[in-house]
Amino acid sequence: MEIIVTRNDAPRIKSLKFKCGELVNASLTNTEEDENKLPLSLQPNFIIYAPSYDELSGGITVLHKLCDLINELGYSAKIWPYHHVPLLRFVRGSGFKFALIRTFKNIINSIRGRGRKNFRLGQKKHDKTVLAGLQDLRDNTIVVYPEIVYGNPLDAKNVVRWWLYKREFPPREKQAEVTELYFHYNEAYLDKIITANGTTLFALGCLAQDKYKKLNFGARRGYCHIVRKGKSRPLDQHPEDSILIDGLTHEETVKVFNEVEYCVSYDLYTMLAPLAALCGCKVMIVPEKDVTLDDWEPDEKLRYGLAYGEENRSWAENTKHLIIGEMQKAQKRDIEMTKRFLYKCISHFK
Numbered sequence: 001m002e003i004i005v006t007r008n009d010a011p012r013i014k015s016l017k018f019k020c021g022e023l024v025n026a027s028l029t030n031t032e033e034d035e036n037k038l039p040l041s042l043q044p045n046f047i048i049y050a051p052s053y054d055e056l057s058g059g060i061t062v063l064h065k066l067c068d069l070i071n072e073l074g075y076s077a078k079i080w081p082y083h084h085v086p087l088l089r090f091v092r093g094s095g096f097k098f099a100l101i102r103t104f105k106n107i108i109n110s111i112r113g114r115g116r117k118n119f120r121l122g123q124k125k126h127d128k129t130v131l132a133g134l135q136d137l138r139d140n141t142i143v144v145y146p147e148i149v150y151g152n153p154l155d156a157k158n159v160v161r162w163w164l165y166k167r168e169f170p171p172r173e174k175q176a177e178v179t180e181l182y183f184h185y186n187e188a189y190l191d192k193i194i195t196a197n198g199t200t201l202f203a204l205g206c207l208a209q210d211k212y213k214k215l216n217f218g219a220r221r222g223y224c225h226i227v228r229k230g231k232s233r234p235l236d237q238h239p240e241d242s243i244l245i246d247g248l249t250h251e252e253t254v255k256v257f258n259e260v261e262y263c264v265s266y267d268l269y270t271m272l273a274p275l276a277a278l279c280g281c282k283v284m285i286v287p288e289k290d291v292t293l294d295d296w297e298p299d300e301k302l303r304y305g306l307a308y309g310e311e312n313r314s315w316a317e318n319t320k321h322l323i324i325g326e327m328q329k330a331q332k333r334d335i336e337m338t339k340r341f342l343y344k345c346i347s348h349f350k
Contacts, residue, residue, distance in 0.1 A: 044140040044158070044349065046070050046077040047132045049149055053120040055208065055250060058271045059164040062185075062204045063146060064122045064129070066162075069204075069338040071128040078132035080143075081119045085153045086134065142345050147189075152178060158349040162202065163189045165229065165269070181348045183341065186269060187298060202341050205330035211250045212257070212275040220261040220280070226273065230266025230286070237286045238264045245272060257281055268296060277305030278323050283316065284309065301326050 050063035063079075070077035121129060137143075143156035150169040152159055157177060163184040171193050183202040184190055190199065223242035227235060242264070243256050253272070257263065257279035265273045266286050277283045285296070287309040297303050304323045307316040 043075060044142050044346065045136060045138065046075065046345075047080045047136060047141055047143045047154065047156070048077060049080045049082060049143060049145050049154065051082040051148075052118070053122045056247070059146060059148075061122075061208075062164065063144075063162075064125065065204055065334075066144065066338070066341075067129045068122070068126040069334060070342065071126040073335070073338060073342065075342060076128070078130055078136055079121060080132045080154065082149075084119075140349070142349055158345075160345060163194060163199070165189055167191055167194070179349060181345060188269065188296065200341075200344060202337060203330070204334050204337065205327065208250050209275070209327050209331070212254055212278050214258065214278065214280040215254075216258040216280060220259065222260045223262045223264060224256050224260045224276075224281070226263065226265040226267055226270055226276075228267040228270050228272075230268065233266050233286070233288075235266060237266070237284070254279060273306055274302075274304070274323050274327075277316070277320050278327075280320075282313070283307060284313070287311075 046067070048063050048067045050067075051057075051060050053064050054060045067077045067079055119131065121131075137154060137156065139157060141156060142158045142160060143152075143154050144160040144162055145152070147161070147163045147165055147168050157179065159178055159180045161180060161182050163182065165185075166189050180197070182194055182197055182199040184194065184199050185201075185203045187201070223238050224245050225235075225238040225242045226245045228246055243260065245253055245256065245263075248256065253275075257276045261282060263273070263276040263281035263283045264286060265276075265283065267273075268285060268288060268291075273283050273285060283305060284307045288296070293303075293308045293311055296308055297306075301322075303312075303316075304319040304326060305316055307313040
């Protein structure tokens with residue numbers, strides 16, 4: 001099956017719907033969006049269920065960015081702290097066993113200083129991006145959950161699942177009274193269950209792009225490596241003196257990327273890989289068994305500057321200069337993609 005929707009399909013974004021094994025394309029137009037605009041008093045509010053802001057996590061930053069963009073477009077959106085959930089709602093929405101385990105972990109996190117009082121929002125957030133409370137959960141509220149969330153902990157009636165990575169939990173039986181809508185960040189994160197329900201591409205640009213530049217045009221030496229979501233894989237493709245990027249600040253990472261010659265990534269989809277190439281590194285994504293180049297990333301534009309194993313090293317070096325242009329295009333598309341996200345949500349949950 002060929003998935004023909006990519007994050008470069010601007011200005012029209014197509015949705016993926018699977019019926020009887022066939023891919024059906026549906027597109028949105030600006031006219032449809034304008035007609036769908038509801039009076040302010042009837043507009044649903046959005047709650048983005050997210051961890052505390054962490055500039056080193058791509059998934060967390062785009063969740064907070066989505067909240068900012070929704071507010072910027074004149075709708076109402078707030079952040080619900082990931083480690084703070086009302087127990088009764090949690091039990092109804094995610095089941096007693098998981099709610100109990102998660103509640104225990106939340107208590108531990110609170111003791112360790114990761115509770116609601118210590119929750120961080122982005123430094124450059126929109127003025128209306130604040131923390132949500134129980135008073136914000138209404139019948140028409142739309143709650144956005146990333147893939148790291150099991151079930152429906154806020155027991156919301158209108159649920160959006162945004163697959164920012166591959167499924168982390170086995171699917172839970174849907175609540176009869178709950179309506180769900182799926183979006184994904186990359187086609188590579190899809191599985192049969194997600195696609196069977198229908199899913200729409202929704203990807204936002206990298207927030208830290210402006211910090212990553214090639215500053216060293218002279219000699220380079222050595223290796224660095226990225227593990228992140230590749231931690232369960234054999235970590236045997238870098239030398240012993242390679243510098244681990246995980247946990248470094250953006251400033252520290254930029255410094256390393258401008259000193260070393262090679263960057264090895266065990267995480268197949270980290271945004272740090274193209275940023276390393278942008279800084280001048282020769283980047284190799286460590287291949288996954290039985291996953292071909294096109295299986296890994298079907299969109300050639302998203303492979304610029306990245307070698308998948310030994311397969312396309314020369315091509316990767318020759319396409320480094322194209323990365324910045326694609327990133328700039330992605331940043332400009334953010335508003336339009338968010339408009340289409342809002343249109344699809346409001347249409348679906350009428």
